[in-house]
């Protein structure tokens with residue numbers, strides 16, 4: 332289905348990103364996995380075979396992303412799709428009244444830097460390369476897909492930094508889609524609910540069970556493959572643009 336399509340996936344060594352890499356490959360695409368040097372990205376690329384490459388990147392670095400784009404062109408000749416999955420989850424209350432300690436500013440800045448600035452950095456750089464493609468019959472040159480979270484809308488206690496970073500991703504989706512419309516590049520954001528990934532596995536099992544029971548239907552964590560299926564759908568459907576799509580089993584998180 333995606334024969335000839337070339338994608339890059341940030342955060343592609345783990346969780347939602349890794350499932351996306353696998354789905355794009357299954358459909359006949361070729362994929363560059365971008366993830367931290369400390370990630371298992373090299374092993375993941377080896378496991379997936381010759382239609383993948385791993386480039387160690389920090390998404391907040393301009394040079395790292397330029398390197399990744401250069402590798403994409405050298406190895407696969409073009410770029411059609413970029414999927415932003417790289418992200419970190421942090422949690423802290425705004426003020427700890429027992430310890431008389433405010434939210435650590437560095438931690439707030441880091442969360443914004445990776446989740447929001449990192450996503451923006453990738454978008455602004457991939458747009459130039461995707462824009463070089465010849466348009467298809469519909470005028471489309473490619474697609475950029477971002478990952479927010481339902482915490483962008485229903486942020487919980489302790490999620491001020493995480494929610495702000497993800498709300499930023501939601502907020503820039505429409506203006507960036509408008510910026511890139513003339514070039515025929517679509518921009519879409521997915522806001523996942525609760526998915527079974529290494530990020531989620533930081534929580535103890537009883538807490539996960541409790542979270543699962545809070546999802547109306549299906550009352551369980553999402554599988555990373557279900558996220559990847561939405562990525563596939565967004566790529567296939569040229570009318571989806573400038574929108575954030577919740578993928579959450581109708582969960583609305585409690586405070």
Ligand SMILES: NC(=O)C1=CN([C@@H]2O[C@H](COP(=O)(O)OP(=O)(O)OC[C@H]3O[C@@H](n4cnc5c(N)ncnc54)[C@H](O)[C@@H]3O)[C@@H](O)[C@H]2O)C=CC1
Nearest residue numbers: 342345346347367389390417418480523525526528529530
């Ligand atoms: N798992 C879940 O339930 C949900 C996840 N999300 C979001 O989905 C995205 C993917 O999350 P998961 O797959 O669950 O997490 P994960 O922890 O399994 O994967 C995240 C990947 O991002 C990479 N990464 C982190 N910082 C990076 C940086 N500065 N540069 C490059 N790569 C970096 C990590 O090395 C890791 O491989 C994240 O943005 C997360 O906030 C959103 C809602 C729910």
Ligand SMILES: C[C@]12CC(=O)[C@H]3[C@@H](CCC4=CC(=O)CC[C@@]43C)[C@@H]1CC[C@@H]2C(=O)C=O
Nearest residue numbers: 420421422480481482523524530531533534
């Ligand atoms: C990010 C998200 C909600 C959270 O805040 C938690 C995170 C899993 C790891 C965590 C461990 C903690 O001890 C504090 C909370 C949290 C940072 C969750 C994974 C997915 C959740 C999300 O984005 C929901 O939309």
